[in-house]
Each structure stands twice: as C-alpha cells, then as structure tokens.
C-alpha cells in the first residue's frame with residue numbers, strides 16, 4: 001500500500017514536472033539581444049521566434065544586483081527604452097531579458113524563466129553621436145570662423161533636454177576636416193571648442209568644411225560621431241576667371257546683336273536723311 005502511494009506520488013510529481021518543463025519549453029529564449037544607442041537615448045532590442053509572449057527586462061550596474069524598471073515589465077514589444085535608468089553614464093550595464101510563460105495560471109518564479117543576457121554596455125563610451133550643425137563665416141581673405149552646434153541628447157534634466165556637451169563635458173572635442181575646392185588633399189584639425197578659427201587659407205579660393213564630434217577618451221570604434229553636412233565658402237568673384245564658356249558665348253552674342261542693331265539703325269537713318277535731302281533738293285530745284 002505504501003509503495004503504491006509512493007508510485008502514485010512519484011507519478012503526480014513527474015507529470016507536474018513534465019507540464020512545468022513543457023510550459024517552459026513553450027516560452028523560448030529571446031535572441032540577438034543588443035543595445036541601440038544614439039545621443040544617449042538607449043534602447044535594448046531583441047528578436048523572438050514566437051509572437052505572443054511577454055518579456056521582462058532586468059539590468060545590473062557594474063555586475064551588481066539585478067534591478068527591474070517599471071517601464072520594462074511584461075512587455076509585448078521586443079524592445080525596452082532604458083535611457084532614464086542607465087545613470088551614472090560611465091558604468092557598465094548588463095541586461096537580462098526573460099520570457100514569461102503564456103499562461104499565468106500559476107505563480108512562476110522569475111529566476112526560472114528562460115532568459116538571455118545582453119552584451120555589456122557603457123553609455124558614456126558606447127553611445128553613438130549624431131552629426132553636429134556647422135556654419136562657416138569668412139573673417140578675411142585667409143581666415144574663417146567655424147561655429148558648431150552640438151546635438152541634443154535623449155536625456156532630460158529638470159525639464160531641459162541636455163546637449164552632448166552637457167554630458168561629455170571636456171571629453172568632447174571636434175574633428176574639422178577641410179579641403180580646397182578642386183584639390184584632393186584633406187586637412188584635419190582637432191578643436192576643443194564650438195567656435196574655432198581656421199587660418200592660413202589661400203586667398204580667393206573656395207574651401208569646404210566638415211565637422212564631427214570627437215571623443216579621444218573613448219575606444220577607437222566609438223570615438224568619432226557622424227560627419228556634418230559639408231559647408232563651403234565662396235570663391236572670390238573674380239569675373240574673368242569665373243565666367244564659363246556659355247557666359248562668354250552669351251556675352252559675345254549679345255554684343256554682336258547690339259552692334260548689328262546700332263549699324264542697322266544708323267544705316268536706315270542715313271538713308272532716310274539722304275532721301276529727304278534729295279527730295280528737298282529736287283522740290284526746290286523743280287519750278288526753276
């Protein structure tokens with residue numbers, strides 16, 4: 001009798017275990033967990049094979065305890081915005097994405113759910129930086145002022161959206177790359193501030209400038225932000241040099257036309273005068 005009880009008990013336990021395992025198998029691990037971060041707006045993304053599961057994200061700072069965020073619990077989307085939680089910025093964060101069972105009939109234990117870790121991520125070092133805005137103002141024949149406007153970040157502090165400068169502070173520099181129009185040689189300057197004078201330019205030539213945020217303290221792959229659009233100075237308006245072939249042809253054509261009109265008008269006028277004169281002479285000489 002006792003042994004039957006044991007067998008029954010075992011059977012029940014076994015089937016319960018099978019059901020539990022089946023449920024767990026039902027909830028697949030997520031794949032390709034990765035960080036997408038631009039200007040300190042940081043989103044964790046992943047891919048899944050089955051559609052209707054929910055996901056809960058936990059994360060740790062410098063391998064500390066795992067924490068949850070109210071924004072990333074029981075998500076049905078395959079992404080979670082962690083921008084506001086990854087602070088201080090210069091820390092290494094690791095996230096863990098757990099797949100929740102489809103049915104919520106029983107209390108599952110978070111630790112036992114299938115889960116996938118993200119690669120480590122440090123916003124201060126790894127967040128991509130978008131292009132700065134640039135204006136180029138000529139000072140004199142051989143100097144220009146480059147004026148740079150920093151991109152805004154995804155981080156708000158007391159109702160204000162911070163710029164990349166407000167986060168990176170003195171670690172933020174700029175790489176200014178420029179070339180003389182029509183030449184292939186490029187020159188690079190590293191500048192620490194948003195207003196920079198570039199001198200020793202050839203007088204009267206057009207130059208084109210591009211600027212990118214540059215953070216030398218970062219690892220090589222993430223040091224350089226996106227390049228700005230190119231901004232060029234005007235060549236001195238030296239008329240003879242500037243005129244194109246079409247302009248020359250046009251100018252010659254117009255001059256010729258004007259000349260022909262003048263000649264025609266002169267000839268016609270002369271004929272007119274001569275005729276009037278002749279008529280006058282013949283009239284006056286007639287009655288005599």
Ligand SMILES: *[C@@H]1O[C@H](CO)[C@@H](O)[C@H](O)[C@H]1NC(C)=O
Nearest residue numbers: 035036037038126127128129
């Ligand atoms: C930064 O940009 C590069 C190139 O587009 C991309 O491969 C990388 O995944 C991006 N990194 C982050 C953290 O978004």
Ligand SMILES: *[C@@H]1O[C@H](CO)[C@@H](O)[C@H](O)[C@H]1NC(C)=O
Nearest residue numbers: 050051052053101102103104
């Ligand atoms: C899963 O999604 C399908 C359709 O996409 C739906 O028919 C089914 O009821 C869902 N299952 C659960 C358990 O939500």
Ligand SMILES: *[C@@H]1O[C@H](CO)[C@@H](O)[C@H](O)[C@H]1NC(C)=O
Nearest residue numbers: 135137145146147148149195
């Ligand atoms: C740089 O540009 C900003 C915005 O366009 C402007 O407010 C500022 O006066 C400019 N600074 C210089 C030195 O030209």
